[in-house]
Structures are given as structure tokens and as C-alpha cells.
Amino acid sequence: MHERRLLTHPAVARRRFVELFQSPDETLDLTEASLVVALEECPGLDLDHYLSRVTEWGKAIRARIDGSRDVGRVIDALNRFLFDEEGFQGQSDDYADPRCALLNEVLDRHAGSPLSLSILYIELSRQLGLNATGVAFPGHFLVKLRGPFGEILIDPFDDGRVLSAAECQTMLDDLYGGGVQLREHHLRAFPRRKIIARLLSHLKKAYLAQHELERAAASVDRLLILDERDSYELRDRAALAMQLHSYRDAIDYLERYLAINPNGGDRPRVVEEIVYLRAWMDQN
Numbered sequence: 001m002h003e004r005r006l007l008t009h010p011a012v013a014r015r016r017f018v019e020l021f022q023s024p025d026e027t028l029d030l031t032e033a034s035l036v037v038a039l040e041e042c043p044g045l046d047l048d049h050y051l052s053r054v055t056e057w058g059k060a061i062r063a064r065i066d067g068s069r070d071v072g073r074v075i076d077a078l079n080r081f082l083f084d085e086e087g088f089q090g091q092s093d094d095y096a097d098p099r100c101a102l103l104n105e106v107l108d109r110h111a112g113s114p115l116s117l118s119i120l121y122i123e124l125s126r127q128l129g130l131n132a133t134g135v136a137f138p139g140h141f142l143v144k145l146r147g148p149f150g151e152i153l154i155d156p157f158d159d160g161r162v163l164s165a166a167e168c169q170t171m172l173d174d175l176y177g178g179g180v181q182l183r184e185h186h187l188r189a190f191p192r193r194k195i196i197a198r199l200l201s202h203l204k205k206a207y208l209a210q211h212e213l214e215r216a217a218a219s220v221d222r223l224l225i226l227d228e229r230d231s232y233e234l235r236d237r238a239a240l241a242m243q244l245h246s247y248r249d250a251i252d253y254l255e256r257y258l259a260i261n262p263n264g265g266d267r268p269r270v271v272e273e274i275v276y277l278r279a280w281m282d283q284n
Contacts, residue, residue: 010218013039018225021193028192031123034103034116037199040218041102050104054120057081058127065128071149074128079160082124086110088117090157096209101202114141115198117156133189136198137168139175144189153187197226204236213243231260238273247277 017036020028031054032047039045064077082088091100091111099105103119106112112120118134121143125132135142135153142163145152153163163171169182204219217240223233238253254274258267 010040010043013043014222017222021196021226025191025193028196029123030119030192030195031103033192033196034119034199037196037203037222038102038104040222041098041203041215042104045104050107053107054123055127057086058124061124062128069129071130071145071147071152074125074130075145075152075154075160075162078121078124078128082121082156083159088112088120088156089159090114090117092157096206098203098206098210098215101199101206113202114155114157115195115202118143119195119199121154121156121160134192134195135187136190136194137186138172138180140171141198144187151187193226197223200226213240216240217244229260231257231264234260242277247281251277 013036017033017040020033020036031051035045035047035050039047061077061081064081065074068074088110091097091109091113099109100113100116103112103116106116106120115134118141122132122134125143125145131146133144133146135144140155140157143154143156145154153168155161155163165182168186172180172182172186200219200223204216204223207213207216207219217237220233220237220240224230224237227233234253234257238250238257241247241250241253251274254270254277258264258270261267264270
């Protein structure tokens with residue numbers, strides 16, 4: 001059972017976010033990490049309420065399988081509870097909606113993106129004793145279960161459907177027009193840290209689409225906590241700082257970008273931006 005946590009301020013949520021990612025990847029609680037991301041967007045969110053809800057769901061499903069280690073029975077019980085009884089479903093009409101990436105909203109509305117539903121499925125599977133990981137399948141996100149039974153691929157966005165290799169190939173064909181053969185790397189386990197990074201990237205894109213620049217910048221800030229040497233995010237963060245008129249910050253991000261990419265083809269243009277910003281600040 002999770003201890004009760006009173007995290008009501010975005011700065012406190014940010015500190016907890018940093019703490020969570022100091023632990024090994026395999027021990028990261030995706031439920032808590034996703035909710036701490038949401039807490040910064042929704043100050044005052046009752047973290048314990050949502051953590052307890054997911055824990056109770058796991059207990060309810062575990063009671064039904066009565067100690068069975070038959071993976072088919074476990075998957076069937078999980079799917080029946082999550083999709084038939086609780087009514088979770090994929091939200092396919094608006095991926096630009098930030099709520100698709102906020103786990104509290106997903107838990108309240110019982111609808112979400114392939115990624116957010118996979119996070120819930122992974123954590124419930126883990127409560128049931130299964131080794132579950134995410135799979136960043138092209139154009140989609142899946143869950144992979146591994147054990148003595150081998151490997152099983154599941155699509156939580158499609159009511160927990162178990163996928164065969166042939167069905168995965170069909171998904172690739174639909175995406176690429178038949179020009180890509182299913183390979184092992186398409187089904188590789190996705191680290192938990194990268195799952196949260198993808199969640200934050202979803203938020204960033206959604207907020208940019210809505211022109212909520214400060215929220216987009218906060219998403220990039222957390223992405224840089226996960227990887228401070230991500231040159232792509234440093235460049236984007238500099239651009240956001242300029243749009244928000246935080247020119248000193250913009251210079252800092254651009255200098256960090258150059259330190260990582262000293263020989264990049266865009267170096268002259270970035271140096272020119274820094275010179276321009278410094279000159280503007282000196283004159284204003």
C-alpha cells in the first residue's frame with residue numbers, strides 16, 4: 001500500500017518527480033510517476049486517492065484468479081474487469097487533448113491514449129505477478145508479458161486484445177503500405193523511464209497545439225530532467241523561452257545545446273541567435 005502523500009504545489013510535484021527517477025528503472029512505479037506528472041498540471045490532485053484506486057483494482061482482480069498462475073486466466077480476468085466492467089476504452093478522436101496523457105483524467109473518464117492505457121495495464125499486470133513491459137510499436141503502443149509461457153503481446157487500446165505476429169505484421173502493413181517486415185526490434189521492451197518521457201512528449205505536443213506555452217515549457221523541463229543532454233529538447237526549450245520573453249533562459253539553453261553539439265551544422269545560426277539576444281538585452 002502506498003503511503004499517503006500530500007503534494008499540492010507544482011514545485012513539490014517537481015521535487016517528487018526528480019526523486020522518483022533517482023531509483024533504478026525496473027523499480028519505477030509508473031502509476032505514481034504518471035500521477036506526479038499530472039499533479040504538476042492539476043495542483044491539489046489527491047494523489048493517494050488515485051494510487052489507492054489502482055491498488056484496489058489489482059486486489060479485486062487478484063481475488064478472482066485465486067492464486068492461479070495460468071497466464072490465459074489472468075489476462076482474461078484483467079480484461080474482463082478493466083474493459084467489460086469498468087468500461088475503459090481508447091480515446092481515438094482527439095490525441096491532442098492533454099487529458100489523454102494525464103492519468104487522473106484517464107482513471108476518471110475511463111478513456112485514454114494507447115500509451116496511458118498501457119501504463120495502467122502494465123501496473124495492474126505487475127500487481128498480478130506478471131512481468132509486463134511497454135512496447136513502442138510503430139504508430140502505436142503495446143504491452144508485452146514475458147514468462148515461462150514465452151511472450152504475449154497485448155493491445156490495451158483495443159480492449160486488451162492478444163496479438164499474433166501476423167496481426168502485428170498487418171499493423172505494420174497498414175502503416176507503411178507493406179514495405180516493412182516485422183523484426184525483433186519492433187517488439188523490444190521499452191524502459192519505464194522512456195515511457196514517462198513519451199507521456200511528457202504527448203503533453204508537450206498537446207499544449208503547443210493549444211498555444212499553452214508555459215505548460216509546454218514545463219513538459220520540456222521534465223524531459224530534460226530525464227535526459228539533460230537531449231539536444232532536441234534543449235533547442236525546443238530555447239525556442240519556448242524566447243516566445244515567453246525569458247531571454248536569459250533562452251541563452252542558457254542555447255549554450256547548453258552548443259556544448260552538446262559543438263560541431264553541428266546549425267552552429268553558426270545558433271551562435272548568431274545568442275549574439276542577437278545578448279545585444280537586445282544590453283539595449284533594453
